[in-house]
Amino acid sequence: MDEVRNYRNKDREVCQGIFEDIAGSEIRIVHVQLAARIGLNEAIFLSQLDYWLQRSGRLYFGVKWIYNSGPQWRIQFPFFSLITVRRIANSLKKRGLIKIRYFGKDMDYERLKEVMAGPEKGMEEGKFDENLL
16 A cells, blocks of 8 residues: 555656646637637647737738748747648638738638637537547
């Protein structure tokens, strides 16, 4: 019994050390319903884009914009490859959720409302789209 107790205490010590090491790292919050509708990676990207748009002072044609290159986005998402970052941005652009211009990116909040009001990703009238697997 003491061996089991000692083993569990060692596990706790290791876990505490890990979480203390990452305590100062950044935390990303993802909107669960948004992720269910457009995909987890896309929801993570949009959340970060929204964060930067709220802090942006750049206005082009009356719209807030930010500029980040693929490698700059990659720094913000160390868990995504550069190819994945580009794939996510293109996916969001094709859905009309973001606009990509030569001078930056912005988000179409009206289109986002439409997507959130519609069926979840892969669901239409209660039918599951197996092609999304």
